[in-house]
Amino acid sequence: MSDTAFRPSACPACSAGAAAEDMAARAPLPDARLLLSVPGAHCAACIANIERDLAKMEGVNSARLNLTLKRLSVDAAPDIEVSDIIARLERLGYEAHEMDASSLSMTATERQGRDLLMRVGVSGFAMMNVMLLSVAVWAGAEGPTRDLFHLVSALIAIPTVAFAGQPFFRNAWKALRAGRMDMDAPISFAIILTLFISLYESLLSGEHAYFEAVVMLIFFLLVGRYLDFRARAAARSAAQELAALEVPRATRLLDGQEQAVNVAELAVGDVVLVRPGGRVPVDGVVVQGQSEIDRSLLTGETLPVFATLGHALSAGEVNLTGPLQVQVAAAGKDSSLHRMADLVANAESARMRYTTIAERAAAAYAPTIPILSLAAFIVWYWISGGDLRLSMNIAVASLIITCPCALGLAVPAVVTSASGKLFRKGLLIKDGSALERLAEVDTVILDKTGTLTMGTPVPTNLDQHPVDALQVALALAEASSHPLAVALARALQQRGIAPARLQELQEQSGYGVQGVWHGQTVRLGRADWVGATPRSVTAAYLTIGGASRAFTFADQLRPGAETVVQALKAQGKAVRLISGDVPGAVRDLAARLGIDDWQAGALPQDKASAIAALQAQGRKVLMVGDGLNDTVALSQADVSISPASALDAARAASDMVLLGRDLSPVADALRMSKTALRRIRENLWQSAIYNIIFVPIALFGFATPLWAAFVMSISSISVTLNALRLK
Amino acid sequence: MEVLAILIPASLFLGLLGLAAFVWTLRKGQYDDPEGDSQRILDPRYDDKPKPVSDEN
Numbered sequence: 001m002s003d004t005a006f007r008p009s010a011c012p013a014c015s016a017g018a019a020a021e022d023m024a025a026r027a028p029l030p031d032a033r034l035l036l037s038v039p040g041a042h043c044a045a046c047i048a049n050i051e052r053d054l055a056k057m058e059g060v061n062s063a064r065l066n067l068t069l070k071r072l073s074v075d076a077a078p079d080i081e082v083s084d085i086i087a088r089l090e091r092l093g094y095e096a097h098e099m100d101a102s103s104l105s106m107t108a109t110e111r112q113g114r115d116l117l118m119r120v121g122v123s124g125f126a127m128m129n130v131m132l133l134s135v136a137v138w139a140g141a142e143g144p145t146r147d148l149f150h151l152v153s154a155l156i157a158i159p160t161v162a163f164a165g166q167p168f169f170r171n172a173w174k175a176l177r178a179g180r181m182d183m184d185a186p187i188s189f190a191i192i193l194t195l196f197i198s199l200y201e202s203l204l205s206g207e208h209a210y211f212e213a214v215v216m217l218i219f220f221l222l223v224g225r226y227l228d229f230r231a232r233a234a235a236r237s238a239a240q241e242l243a244a245l246e247v248p249r250a251t252r253l254l255d256g257q258e259q260a261v262n263v264a265e266l267a268v269g270d271v272v273l274v275r276p277g278g279r280v281p282v283d284g285v286v287v288q289g290q291s292e293i294d295r296s297l298l299t300g301e302t303l304p305v306f307a308t309l310g311h312a313l314s315a316g317e318v319n320l321t322g323p324l325q326v327q328v329a330a331a332g333k334d335s336s337l338h339r340m341a342d343l344v345a346n347a348e349s350a351r352m353r354y355t356t357i358a359e360r361a362a363a364a365y366a367p368t369i370p371i372l373s374l375a376a377f378i379v380w381y382w383i384s385g386g387d388l389r390l391s392m393n394i395a396v397a398s399l400i401i402t403c404p405c406a407l408g409l410a411v412p413a414v415v416t417s418a419s420g421k422l423f424r425k426g427l428l429i430k431d432g433s434a435l436e437r438l439a440e441v442d443t444v445i446l447d448k449t450g451t452l453t454m455g456t457p458v459p460t461n462l463d464q465h466p467v468d469a470l471q472v473a474l475a476l477a478e479a480s481s482h483p484l485a486v487a488l489a490r491a492l493q494q495r496g497i498a499p500a501r502l503q504e505l506q507e508q509s510g511y512g513v514q515g516v517w518h519g520q521t522v523r524l525g526r527a528d529w530v531g532a533t534p535r536s537v538t539a540a541y542l543t544i545g546g547a548s549r550a551f552t553f554a555d556q557l558r559p560g561a562e563t564v565v566q567a568l569k570a571q572g573k574a575v576r577l578i579s580g581d582v583p584g585a586v587r588d589l590a591a592r593l594g595i596d597d598w599q600a601g602a603l604p605q606d607k608a609s610a611i612a613a614l615q616a617q618g619r620k621v622l623m624v625g626d627g628l629n630d631t632v633a634l635s636q637a638d639v640s641i642s643p644a645s646a647l648d649a650a651r652a653a654s655d656m657v658l659l660g661r662d663l664s665p666v667a668d669a670l671r672m673s674k675t676a677l678r679r680i681r682e683n684l685w686q687s688a689i690y691n692i693i694f695v696p697i698a699l700f701g702f703a704t705p706l707w708a709a710f711v712m713s714i715s716s717i718s719v720t721l722n723a724l725r726l727k
Numbered sequence: 728m729e730v731l732a733i734l735i736p737a738s739l740f741l742g743l744l745g746l747a748a749f750v751w752t753l754r755k756g757q758y759d760d761p762e763g764d765s766q767r768i769l770d771p772r773y774d775d776k777p778k779p780v781s782d783e784n
Contacts, residue, residue: 043766044766044767044769044770047763047766047767047770048770048772064778065763066759066760066763067760067762067763067766068759068760068761068762068763069760110759114753117753117758118750118753121746121749121750121753122746125742125745125746125749126742128742129738129739129742132738145731148731148735152735152739156739156742
C-alpha cells in the first residue's frame with residue numbers, strides 16, 4: 001500500500017568475516033550507540049545477566065535489552081567494537097548479531113509508529129466518550145436533551161476526526177492526485193460526508209446522528225493500519241546494499257608509484273595493487289604476485305583458490321595472503337559485482353508486482369462503497385418524491401455500514417499474530433506479503449555453504465596427532481590469516497594446547513607458513529609445498545623434518561538442517577540443493593541430509609535461472625541462502641529466507657531472516673503460513689457476509705446509528721478473535 | 728435535568744484526563760517493550776523506580 005515508499009531497516013546485521021576493510025573505513029562516532037540482535041533472550045534472568053555483565057565492561061555507559069524486539073542497545077565509548085560485545089555475550093551463552101548501524105532510520109520508524117499509536121489512542125478515547133452520550137440517546141433521550149447530546153458528541157468527534165483521520169485523508173489525496181482509486185478515498189469520503197450530515201442533522205434537531213460510527217470507524221481502521229505498519233516496518237531495497245559492497249577506492253600503480261584513486265576513475269589496462277585482507281575492486285587478471293583468494297562470497301566455494309600470474313579475478317573477492325597486482329579488465333558499471341546488482345534490481349522489481357490478497361479485495365471493494373450509496377440516494381430521492389433530507393440520511397447510513405471496518409483488520413490482525421509467533425521461534429518477517437507468498441510454495445531450494453552448513457571449517461582428526469605436532473601446528477597456524485589456519489588455531493586453543501616456540505617464522509603467500517623448531521624446518525600449508533601427498537578431502541599439511549601429517553577439515557552442519565529437510569519432505573515439498581561448491585562436497589552433504597536432487601558448481605546466474613525455469617513450470621519457489629552468490633536467486637524466488645549470519649546484501653534481498661543459528665523455524669514458517677492464509681480468507685469472507693446481511697437493511701432505510709455501531713464492533717471483534725486462533 | 732450541566736463537563740474532563748495519561752505513557756516509551764517490562768518486575772533492582780529509557784530508543 002502507500003507505506004511501501006518508506007522502507008527503513010530493522011533487520012539484524014552481523015559482521016561478515018571478510019569485511020574487515022569496511023570496518024576500518026567506517027569512521028568512529030563520538031558517542032557510539034551500538035545495536036545488537038539477541039535472539040536467545042527470553043526471560044527476566046536474561047535481562048539481568050546481560051545488562052549486569054555489560055555494565056561491568058569497561059567503556060560501556062549503559063546497556064538496555066528490549067525483550068519484545070530481542071534487541072540490545074549499548075551506549076559505549078567510541079573505541080568499543082561491536083565484536084567485543086558479541087564475544088562477551090557469547091561467553092554468557094547468548095548468540096548475538098550486529099544490527100544496522102544506521103540507527104537514524106530506525107528512530108524514524110519508531111517515531112512513525114508512535115505517531116500512529118497516538119492517533120489510535122485519541123480516537124479510542126473519543127469513541128468511548130461519544131458512545132457514552134450515544135447510549136443515552138438510544139436509551140430514549142428526546143427533544144432538547146437529544147440535541148444537546150448530539151452537539152456535545154459533535155464537539156468531541158470533529159477535532160478527533162481532524163487529528164486521527166489524517167493518515168486516511170493524506171493517502172486519499174495522494175491517490176486521487178495520481179488518478180488512482182484506493183481504499184482510503186472512499187473511506188475519507190465516507191468519514192467527511194457522514195460527519196457533515198450528522199452535524200447538519202443535530203443542528204436541525206434530527207433523530208439520527210452518526211458521530212460514534214465515524215469515530216469508531218477511524219479507531220478500528222487505525223488499529224489495522226498500526227498492525228500493518230508494524231508488520232512491514234522492516235523492509236529495505238537489496239540493490240542499494242549490494243552496491244555498497246563495492247570498494248569505492250583502489251590503489252593504482254603508475255610508473256612504480258602508488259596512487260589512491262576512485263574505482264570510477266580506473267580504466268581498462270590500469271594496474272591496481274590489492275593488499276592481503278583487501279577486497280578486489282575490479283574484474284582483472286593477476287600480473288604479479290601470488291596469493292590465495294576467498295571466493296566464497298561470490299561463488300559459495302568453501303576452499304580458498306590459489307591465484308598467480310594470469311589468473312582472472314572478479315570484483316568482490318577477498319585477497320587472503322600475499323599482495324597482488326591486478327590489471328583491470330572491467331571496472332565500475334561493467335564489473336561482475338555491478339552486473340549482479342543490476343540482476344537483483346530487476347528481479348526485485350518483478351516481485352514488487354505481487355498483489356496481496358488484501359489489495360485484491362480492496363480493489364474489488366473500494367468502488368462499490370460510493371456507488372451503492374449514490375444509488376441509494378437516487379432511488380430514495382425518486383421514491384420519496386424529492387425528500388432530500390431523507391434520501392441523504394439513507395445514503396449516509398449505507399455509506400457508513402459498507403465501510404470496510406473489518407476488512408481493514410482482516411489481514412493485518414492475522415499477519416501480526418503469525419509474525420509474532422514466528423518471531424518468538426526465531427524468524428523475522430520483513431515483508432507482510434511474504435506469509436502469503438510462502439503459503440503457495442511447493443519447491444524449496446537450499447544453498448549449501450553458510451546455509452545448511454555453518455560455513456566455517458572445523459578440524460576433524462586432531463586426536464590422531466601427538467601433542468608436540470599439535471603445538472608446532474598451533475604456532476604455525478597462529479602466524480597466518482588463512483581460514484583453515486584460523487580454524488585450526490581456534491580448535492587447538494580450545495583444547496588448551498600451548499604453542500611451540502619457533503624461530504624464523506614466515507608466511508609464504510599462497511603456500512603456507514614456515515618456521516624452525518629444534519633446528520628442524522617445519523611447514524604448515526599446501527600439500528605440494530610441504531611435500532605431502534594430497535588427500536581428497538579438505539586438509540592442511542604439516543611437515544616436521546621429513547615426516548608429514550594431514551589435518552583434515554569438514555564443514556559443520558547447521559543445527560536443525562536435518563530436521564528441516566525431513567520436515568519439508570514430510571510436508572510434500574520438493575527439496576533441491578544448489579551450490580557453487582565442487583561436486584564432491586555437495587554430493588556428500590546431499591547424501592547425508594537425504595536430498596536426491598542436487599546441483600553443484602552453480603554460478604549466481606545459474607541459481608537464478610534454475611529458479612526461473614521452475615517458475616516457468618508454474619512452481620512457487622522458496623530460496624534459502626546466505627551468500628553474495630545467492631542474492632540474485634533470493635530476489636528471483638517467490639519468497640526467500642536467509643540466516644542472520646548471511647551477508648548484508650543477502651539478508652536485504654530476503655523476505656525473512658532467521659535470527660538464531662537454528663534452521664528449523666523454516667519448516668514452522670511454511671506450516672504457519674498455510675494456516676495464516678486460511679485465516680485471512682476466513683476473515684475476508686466474514687466481513688463480506690456482514691456486509692451482505694446489513695447493506696440491504698441500510699438500503700431499505702431501516703438502519704439506525706445503533707445498527708451501524710453494532711455491526712462495526714461485532715465484525716471487527718470477530719475477525720480479531722479469528723486471527724488470535726492461529727497456532 | 729440540570730444535573731447534566733455538571734455531569735457532561737465531568738465526563739468530558741475525566742475523558743481528557745485519561746487521554747492525557749495515555750499521551751504521557753506513550754511519550755515515556757511505556758509501549759516500547761511490554762514483554763521486557765513484564766519480566767523486569769521480577770528483578771529487585773527496579774523495585775524503587777524503573778530503568779531509565781534513553782530518549783532515542
